[in-house]
Amino acid sequence: MDAYPLIGVARIVDGHVEILTDAPQVTIISPENNTAINETTVVVRWNGSDPTYDLDHYEVYVNGTPMNTSIPPSVTEYTLTLDEGCYIITVRAVDQEGNIGIDKIYIEVDTTSPSLEILSPKNNSNLNSSPITILWESSDDLAGVDHYELYSNGEPVDTNIPPTQTEYSIALSDGSYIIILVAVDRAGNIAKQTIKITVDATPPTIEILSPNTNSFFNTTRIVIHWSADDSFSGVDHYELYVDDNPLDVNISPTVTNYTITLNEGNHIITVKAIDAFGNVGEDYVHLIIDTTPPMVEITSPINGSISNSTMVEVYWNGQDYLSGIDHYELYVNGELINRYIPHTFISYSLILDEGENLVTIRAVDKAGNVGESTLKIVVDTTPPRVEFTAPRNTTVLNITTIMVSWRGEDSLSGIDHYEIYVDGEPINMSIPPDQKQYEIHLGEGTYTIAIKAVDKAKNVGRSTLRIIIDTTPPPVKIISPENNTMLNTSTITLRWEAYDNISGIEHFEVSVNGKPINVTIPPTQTRYTIILREGKNVIIVVAIDEAGNAGVSTLIVNVRTLRSYLIYLIVLLVPTVTLIVLFWKRRKFQKYREVNRR
Structure with a gap:
């Protein structure tokens, strides 16, 4: 029966998998699984045990190839010499019953440093901004980059920059710096790049x-x-x-x-x-x-104005399109009155001397340009002089058409016109200044005539006169002696009465037989003694009123004294005697002629 060890505590027997609950245990404790190592000599260490049987030996495999299959159970490490590459290292623990325990790790042997290049900034760069950004690129074909480390002037900035990061911003004050970038791969191999930079991020x-x-x-x-x-x-x-x-x-x-x-x-x-x-x-x-002077214009009073008040309010308009008006200055007859009138002011009250005044307003803009406007104003507070020249005041006239005459003068503004009034009522309000007389038609009565001279400053001078219009002769009547009286005396006293309700009687005049006897008899005297001639006398009493009107009263008086009678008789007889004598002489002459003819 053949057995093919797998992993853990299991085996295949006759084509069946058996789970071994009493198989030995083995754990690789060094190097760790998935470790990258930067040395070719690798010492593998492990722990092994068997809960039931005694261990028989250990076996070490590299990528499935047995390196040693008879390592005594007392030995728990094994030294391998490996080239760069990737390896699966397997340790098998075999007990005396042939049970197998397995552990394996994956390692990479990498003795080559990663490639590293700082792309920006370049070495010896002069930089004018902060923070600065360091850009780089790096690679490692075996273990791969584990992390990066950044140092500035030997001081760590960041020692655990992720391997996926290839840029880093760092705030630097002005100065010179040595920047070191380290790439560390998983095997611990390092690559280092150093640049020198100078930072001046502060503008002048x-x-x-x-x-x-x-x-x-x-x-x-x-x-x-x-x-x-x-x-x-x-x-x-x-x-x-x-x-x-x-x-x-x-x-x-x-x-x-x-x-x-x-x-x-x-x-x-x-x-x-x-x-x-x-x-x-x-x-x-x-x-x-701004090289253009401001514009300024005095709007009131108008140039050439005449004022009858010494206090004058001056108004103006000013403007400046560029710098704007800074202030105004005011001069009178060249003398500075106010050097700084705020630009918001458009008027100023002046007290002027009587006479001609030149008022100048200067507009000074903020650039110092000056514009000015000047006006002439005559201050005339003195009324013009005016007086009647004819008729004289309190004149009594016996005509209804009156020609009044006057003279007027105004040395400052000049007379603008005359006005004439009768008893306060205007007759003519616009008599030209060159006209000096005026014809007025009045009825009988007492009148006050006023002439007003109005100068160009509207000052008013006045003159008045009082006249009496009297066209009616005063009634006068001789009351003694009676008319056609025959008197036997040549000395008589005339008596009369008279009155005048308008102008009043100015005097009386007495004349006899066409000859003035007295022409200056006071108006209060109403009697006068005269000596008459023998015979018929024509006596006239004239009452002259203040207007020159004359009222007349005539009286005929016959005077017959003894002497006058004798004279009268002689006067009567002389012609008769003369005729008789003439007749007698004529008769005698005729007889003489007759005698001579014979």
């Missing part, structure tokens, strides 16, 4: 010193000043950009200023500092180039 510090950001300029030529520092690798060069467009990308690291010419408008100026590792530090400023 840079600051634009001038101009300040959001600065305003009224010139297109600007000088940019900056300072920069890079304590590790140092600044390699500077680059200058205007509105993201490169102006100069190779400025020497010793240069820290640059003159640029900009168009009007908003601009972003960027200065970049690039260090030897390519790190970029940058700073920028926002600049506004």
Whole structure:
């Protein structure tokens, strides 16, 4: 009967499998199952026992090939010399009854280090970022890579990197580093790669010193000043950009200023500092180039205005499309009144001197450009002078059409027009300033006539006069003696009465027979003594009122004294006697002629 040992405690007898419950026990304790070994000499160790019988011997097989089949039961190890490769090592324990116990292990003999190459970064690299990523590739044809180990400057970073991982990120501060990557295969063979790198991940510090950001300029030529520092690798060069467009990308690291010419408008100026590792530090400023003066216009009062108040409120509009208005300045007659009026203000109260004033408002934008607007304003608080020249005040007139005359003057703003009023009622409110007289039609009565001179500042000067219009002669009546009285005396006293309800009687005049006797008799006197001639006398009493109207009263008086009677008789007889004499002489002459003819 042939027996073919298998594994464990079983055997085949006559074509049947028998489970041996009393077979010997054997366990390989070294090397472990599935072990990779980096030596060709392999010592196999085991433990064996038999619960029923005594062990007879051990047997060692390599890949089914017997290496030794008669190892005494007291020996529990066996040294094998193996080439690189994969092996199944079997140990069989055989007892004295021929029962067999079996144990086996799988091992790999690998004395070759794995291949390893660091792909990135390259040796002696200068790196400007952190963390950095190390990339590699590795292989091991027999045992396979078990794990990787990473060291930085001799300090372990990670000593158990899985074999499937071929990259690793590590945060490094600025400095120089020796990076070691170790590939360890399952047999313990190692491969090592070393690279030297320098890390500078810190960008240079840079600051634009001038101009300040959001600065305003009224010139297109600007000088940019900056300072920069890079304590590790140092600044390699500077680059200058205007509105993201490169102006100069190779400025020497010793240069820290640059003159640029900009168009009007908003601009972003960027200065970049690039260090030897390519790190970029940058700073920028926002600049506004504004070479256009702001627009400003005084809206009130209008240019050439005339005011009758020394307090004037000035209004204006201002705008600046680029930098914006910073403030306003106010001048009067070239003298600074206020150097800083906020840009939000659009008015200002001024107290001006009387006379002509030049008011200037200046708009100053944030770039320092100046626009200005000037107006002339005349302050005239003095009323114009005006006075009537005719008629005189309290004049009494006997006409209803009155021509009033005046003169007016205003040395500052000038007279704008005249206005004429009668008893407070306007007659004409727009008499031209060059007109100096005006015709008024009035009825009888007492009137107050006012002339107003209105200057261009609307100041008003006034002059008034009082006149009386009286076109009615005053009634006058001689009351003594009676009309057609015959008197025997030549001295008489006239008596009369008169009145005038409008202007009043100014005086009386007495004339006799066409000859004035007294033309300045006071208005309070109503009697007058006169001496008349013999005969008929025509006596006239005239009442003259203040307007010059004359009321007349006439009286005829006959005077017959004794003397006058004699004279009268003589006067009557003389013509008769004369006629008689003439008649007598004529008769005598005729007789004489008759005698001579004969």
